[in-house]
Amino acid sequence: xxxxxxxxxxxxxxxxxxxxxxxxxxxxxxxxxxxxxxxxxxxxxxxxxxxxxxxxxxxxxxxxxxxxxxxxxxxxxxxxxxxxxxxxxxxxxxxxxxxxxxxxxxxxxxxxxxxxxxxxxxxxxxxxxxxxxxxxxxxxxxxxxxxxxxxxxxxxxxxxxxxxxxxxxxxxxxxxxxxxxxxxxxxxxxxxxxxxxxxxxxxxxxxxxxxxxxxxxxxxxxxxxxxxxxxxxxxxxxxxxx
Amino acid sequence: xxxxxxxxxxxxxxxxxxxxxxxxxxxxxxxxxxxxxxxxxxxxxxxxxxxxxxxxxxxxxxxxxxxxxxxxxxxxxxxx
Numbered sequence: 001x002x003x004x005x006x007x008x009x010x011x012x013x014x015x016x017x018x019x020x021x022x023x024x025x026x027x028x029x030x031x032x033x034x035x036x037x038x039x040x041x042x043x044x045x046x047x048x049x050x051x052x053x054x055x056x057x058x059x060x061x062x063x064x065x066x067x068x069x070x071x072x073x074x075x076x077x078x079x080x081x082x083x084x085x086x087x088x089x090x091x092x093x094x095x096x097x098x099x100x101x102x103x104x105x106x107x108x109x110x111x112x113x114x115x116x117x118x119x120x121x122x123x124x125x126x127x128x129x130x131x132x133x134x135x136x137x138x139x140x141x142x143x144x145x146x147x148x149x150x151x152x153x154x155x156x157x158x159x160x161x162x163x164x165x166x167x168x169x170x171x172x173x174x175x176x177x178x179x180x181x182x183x184x185x186x187x188x189x190x191x192x193x194x195x196x197x198x199x200x201x202x203x204x205x206x207x208x209x210x211x212x213x214x215x216x217x218x219x220x221x222x223x224x225x226x227x228x229x230x231x232x233x234x235x236x237x238x239x240x241x242x
Numbered sequence: 243x244x245x246x247x248x249x250x251x252x253x254x255x256x257x258x259x260x261x262x263x264x265x266x267x268x269x270x271x272x273x274x275x276x277x278x279x280x281x282x283x284x285x286x287x288x289x290x291x292x293x294x295x296x297x298x299x300x301x302x303x304x305x306x307x308x309x310x311x312x313x314x315x316x317x318x319x320x321x322x
Contacts, residue, residue, distance in 0.1 A: 195300055195302050196302060197304060200281050201258065205256060208255075
């Protein structure tokens, strides 16, 4: 297994945004064993029911977590981007209670759960960062329940895209105010509990309001301020200043 | 048994206005809408807006034609 490798730097940068780490923490993290794997878009990384003894960290690309009904209706419960540790719960809960899939082509790093547990035991600041990451994930899930349960279609799509844009910028992936989304109507539909047709209409209204723009078949954020107004987006639940 | 489609203009801020009320035995069972140009590959297809009387209220994929919509309605409609 490689170690002391630049591959894990996006994950370390994310953890440094969540807790104050010192050089010993960084060295301990850099010494973690891991394996890298590359995946095409729309492929499974973890399936519900799998017994998993590695935690998946997203090195590049976009992924989602999802639940499925027995007849295959998929509800995306969160999106993930570069640097996100995706399923740290497998340290304590080895059986996957949901799926993880790629959205775009992805490079993933897989860290043995036991090694991660040992790191948390040895380095309290890293443990705090990881705990905080999981608490923020839980906060995002709560916000998404509100989103799919209580917001009207246009605000629902706008809110989901605001979160995406803000997290995108926080991960150092570019300006939140104007960028082409790596997700299309189908993923937005699965994330907002609506049909692709309803999402297309919401996107069209957001285009008419100048908040989004169409670039060929892609959707772009054109005016994040406008998008935030329409969504009544308050990023406090992302705990970015924490 | 057949489905009777009655043209209707739907209120829409994005132009999806070409609607059909679908009746079976004089009862309204579904409302469909022909999708406008901004729907891309699905433009011209028929979206199920809502349904009544035990039919699923939403489907993720629009119907390519009204004939296909009719078959879908009749296949799933509970006996009166």
